[in-house]
Amino acid sequence: MERNVMIRKSVYQDIPQLVQLRMEFLKKDQGEEAVNKYPELNAKTEEFINRYLNKNLDIFIAEVNGELIAVLCVFYLELLPRLVSKDSKCAHMSFVYIKPQYKDEELEKSLYENSMKHAKEKGAEVFEINVLEKDIPMYESAGFIDSGYPPIQLLLGNNTWGDWSHALEKGINMRKADSMDIPQLIDLRVQYLCEVSDIKTVKNRTDFETRVKTYFDEHLNKDLCAFVAEINGAVISVYFMIYFDQIPEPGLINGKIGVPINRYTKPQYRCDGLSEALFVYAAKDAENCGVELLEMEVPKDSIPFYEKFGFEPMKTIPVQISL
Helix, strand or coil: CCCCCEEEECCHHHHHHHHHHHHHHHHHHHCHHHHHCCCCHHHHHHHHHHHHECCCEEEEEEEECCEEEEEEEEEEEECCCCCCCCCCEEEEEEEEEECHHHCCHHHHHHHHHHHHHHHHHCCCCEEEEEECHHHHHHHHCCCCEECCCCEEEEECCCCCCCCCHHHHCCCCEEEECCHHHHHHHHHHHHHHHHHHHCCCCCCCHHHHHHHHHHHHHHHECCCEEEEEEEECCEEEEEEEEEEEECCCECCECCCEEEEEEEEEECHHHCCCCHHHHHHHHHHHHHHHCCCCEEEEECCHHHHHHHHCCCCEECCCEEEEEEC
């Protein structure tokens, strides 16, 4: 990196050049023909950056004499609180692009270092990147590890969901949870974590429940929805869905993504089809809200559950590093 290169966070005045770099990246990544099918892509990208820049979206740029020559984009997700940490913010690198004539390993490394340092300052615990399988050794040498959960995805629209109505016999009702359900959602969250962690009780349970309640108060029915099955007002099963917007691209012009997470059903109600019925209910609601794609990282033994709905493996593998 011998040139007089400055690396900094982008500002609103950079947006025209940011859009141009994004289009260059997409044409290289997906092909010019795919990009040209969506003439509104420029305007959608500009609108997205204007809305989210320096909020849930950080963009780091490299410039030479006022010309932007490289860009790295990071967005942030607030995940459900876990037992092992007090903060569940994840920084996810969306894309990086360096103009071919400026391609330089040192420049790319500097962009990553700046973005990870800033993510840590913003409270992120993990920095995650989706990479091609062939590139995993390179990232592992830099301290990244494979998350261990294969990523899968499902495009919404004209899906065949199957009929799971038999699972809703015996007075089971499905609906979207609201603030009145938070005490039951907290209890189910604790039960879920105890089961997957193979523990009988949660240490400092009061503190943990306070953190979960704070999370639900801030996110429920905003960027998180909880879909529940109930009998006589008692919640017996829950499916959480986190929503976020990503930078538009061909095929995902509105960039709305849903991430299904942490399905849990009380053991005595694990009848055939209840989890499937609740997932379909959640997926249909997401589609009605404009979500275009569902994507998630799941344990390998859960893949058959989602394959029946048409989920397919993603082309990239998530790797992450603790900050």
